[in-house]
Amino acid sequence: MYIADETIDKIIKEDVPYLDLTTKLLGIGEMTGVIKYTSREHAVLCGTEEVVRIFKKLGIEPVKASSSGSLLQPSETFLIGKGRVADLHMAWRLTMNILEYSSGIATRTRNLLEKARAVNPDIELLSTRKLFPGTKELSIKAVVAGGGMPHRLGLSETILVFEQHLRFMGGIEGLLKNYAVLRKAACDKAIIVEVTTLEDAKKLCRVGVDGIQLDKIPPEELQTMVAEIRKMSDRVKLIATGGITDRNAEIYARTGVDALSTSSLYFGKPTDIGVVIEK
Template identity: 30%
Template sequence: MFDYEIKLLKEWIEKDNNFFDIASYELRNKETTAEILLKNNNVVVSGIEIIQRLLSEYNIYSEFYYNDGDFINNTIIGKIKGNAYNILIVERTMLNVLSLMSAIATKTYNLVSKINGKTKLAATRKVFPGLGNLEKLAVIHGGGDTHRWNLSESIMIKDNHIALYGSIENAINAVKKYKSFTKKIEIEVENEKDTFLAAENNVDIIMLDNFSANDAKELAKKLKYNYPNIIIEVSGGISEDNYLDYVDDNIDIISMGKLTTEIKYVDYSLEV
């Protein structure tokens, strides 16, 4: 688990280290202990499990007092012990991961906690290359939905697919031959006509893209009346300022790219 992510983080650390860290070189035979401090309040901590794995790669002992998903305030979250040189070269990467993941988890939690109803809040594929799985894991820690983890997890037909296949019917028929019973077909639509055309062609999920909240609710009501088993997702132009306008009994998923693209880093520090 996390093998790819650990490899990537180690590559970044070694590139940062270059031949050696000049400031830390004389400390290479010294053992030390240090504390990891959270310097903000009202934070959903995320990244602990991955950091423990990363530290073990450098033979650094770690003990954390909290688990991923815990809601905590300004405090010491854990302690580490090991070779001083190794601790110093992993410090910034370790803190960056905790800061990023905790920021996403905290934002997700703050938004999800305001939803009164069955509608779920989901991330999108607007994640940073290489660290996307960690960003989506942070969404889970914050109580959100990850959406699809990769391109093959579900069959998602977007506007460019429809343009290239020539029509909604052509696109759906083309991908059906590759659909396993474990997969769902989702299609992105931009108007009511295409919405019902997609439903008539037996897709599993319909994404209403760039609809106003009122239009999305009205169309979702019509769609659910005729096709009660279809999952309805809304996306496009949705932010923390307007997402609650889309919460509705007929809307299953609100997906928001800004869960992972517009965040305020959580402040962590390491003190020997």
């Protein structure tokens, strides 16, 4: 995944506006040392490529670097760099933050996907746009490293009709009335509509929408809805969303939907990573 130099520079500048004052005044900055990163738990690694770029910008030589997506064991050292002590200390905290938060997202993604695929091997896991502003590039990379995919990268990418849109169109009936015009204008795009009732889902099937997003529907009811929709169309993609976490992923996966969409991947405990700087 491409992340611009501008983003890398901004990350460094945010934590190191001028110099590391502590290292400077202690008089140890010109000494040489090694920085080592070790996982304290089972995890899916993410963010090492960005850390290596930070290393190079700060004059640190990468000695070892496992790639994003690697499965880490407890006590496994996955990243090593060597250089001036002043540079190692400038890199220390900001690189650890990148690795802990990114690996946390990647690990949650892998765990949720494994639970869902244990009961539905063909299901996909999609991340929503409900991420903290300013973290999008690293967050999306982490989801992909964990085996998921972004549901939408932005408003310019796909057509996803929500209830908020329908209020200005006269509801589902208004959308159906104008669907042919929308389909013609979006001839090369998928059209997905979010609904909460089987009746509305059936109406959308009849006009041939590409996907139906089923929001906040209890698993038992959702399973019945999926079965009824499949009788009408085996082409339409069905996405379950709303309150899906690693605690209920298996239940939702059993309903037969094509994908689970969730924001829970972004929120949770960072991966516990230890960092040591030594001579």
